[in-house]
Amino acid sequence: MARLTLLLPATARFAGHPLPPALAQALGRADRGQSDAGESAQLARHLTLLPLGWPAAALTRLLDAGEDDARQGAWLRADPAHVRPDINGARLLGVGATVGMDQADVDALLPALRPLFGDAGVQLDAPHPARWYLRLSAGTPMPMFSSPDEALGDDVFDHAPRGEAARRWRALESEVQITLHNHPHNAARLASGRVPINSLWFWGGGALPDAVSTTHPTVFSDDPAVRGAARLGKLQDMPLPASLESEVDALVDLRGQRDGRGLIERWLLPAVGSGEVTLDFADGVMFTLRPGQRWRLWRRPLSALPA
Structure with missing residues (x-):
């Protein structure tokens, strides 16, 4: 049976x-x-990643530069x-792809920033215009950083790293902001109708896992990590399609979809x-649907998904 x-x-x-009648009935049962x-x-x-965790930077590095590179x-x-x-602080309004990065931006801004990190003993590069990386020595202590999804729209100070290990990163962030504020390429971005790049967002730290496993042979997702x-995990990884054929055994990542009605219908x-x-x-709400549940005739259809 397909899963x-x-x-x-x-x-x-x-x-x-509203839930269509067939879906409301299936969820009720x-x-x-x-x-x-x-x-x-x-x-x-x-x-399942071993060791446990979700080192997004290492996982996306594998996608952008290959496993041999990501192991380093x-x-x-x-x-x-x-x-x-703003009047209350400073808000994170865009990161990576949401600020419209292209290779011309990389060519202009990356050379100005590399020496800052080189002096700190880390290497900055950008194999993808929207995904920039710092290569660190194995075992480098790192504080907890907020992901862009967690921080977008919020005051950046609410997501600032804390603790002794965070001190060097706050200092580097200040130097980056000064360098970018004075960079002439941002004037060109403004003239073209784009927002200036005035910071770097640190997140997703860690080393590449030893192994990844799942119960599905195929994964559909638009999330690079x-x-x-x-x-x-040597699985078949595919970008998210417009729809799926029936009877497919796959993990389908729809977390980034914003249209509730479209998710229901498609x-x-x-x-x-x-x-x-x-x-x-x-x-954390979960439903498991199986063919045999159609005989649960005593259960009422679900009027709406629980809020």
């Missing part, structure tokens, strides 16, 4: 969107559970970012009746 797992945004994303909320917990339920030391993402000061993990409803299906929501 399909859909990784979905939190159920709040579906608020106000499904097995329901509650697991830990949050992106890390959601991914860990279906992708530890990695930290240092993505181009736009921070806007998820695709890197799939590739490390993914959840077609999944009904396609073998064993697990719906895993980012807030």
Whole structure:
């Protein structure tokens, strides 16, 4: 029997969107559970990394530069970012792909920043315009950094790294901001209607895992870290398609999808009746659908997804 797992945004994303009758009936008869909320917990339920953790920088480095390169030391993402000061502090309004990076930006800004990190004993490079990396020695102490998804729209000071290990990174961040503030390329970006690159966002630190496993042979995702993990596990990694054929055995990563109605119509409803299906929501709500559940005639259809 085909087994399909859909990784979905939190159920709040579906608020106000009615469930089609077939889906409402299937969810009403499904097995329901509650697991830990949050992106890390959601991914860990279906992708087992050894050692445990989610070193996003190392996983995306594998995708961008290959496993041999990614095995060389530890990695930290240092993505181009736009921070806007306001009356209460400064807000992170864009990181990486969301600030419209291209190779011309890399060619202009990277040479100005490399000496800052070279003096600190780390190497900065950018194999992808939106994904910049710091190569660190194995075992380099790193504080906890917030991912862009956690910090976007928030005051950057609420996500500043803390502790003794964070001191050097705060100092480097200040030097980066001074260098970028004075760089003439940002004037060219403004003239072309783009926001200036005035910071780097550090996140995703760690070394490449020894192994990755999952119960599915195929992983569909637009998340470079998820695709890197799939590739490390020798799984078939594919970008997210417009839709899936029925009877497919796969892990489908839909966490980045914003349209609740579209998710219902294009993914959840077609999944009904396609073998064993697990719906895993980012807030920990889970449903497992199996063909035999159609005989649970006493269960009422679900009127809406739990908020």
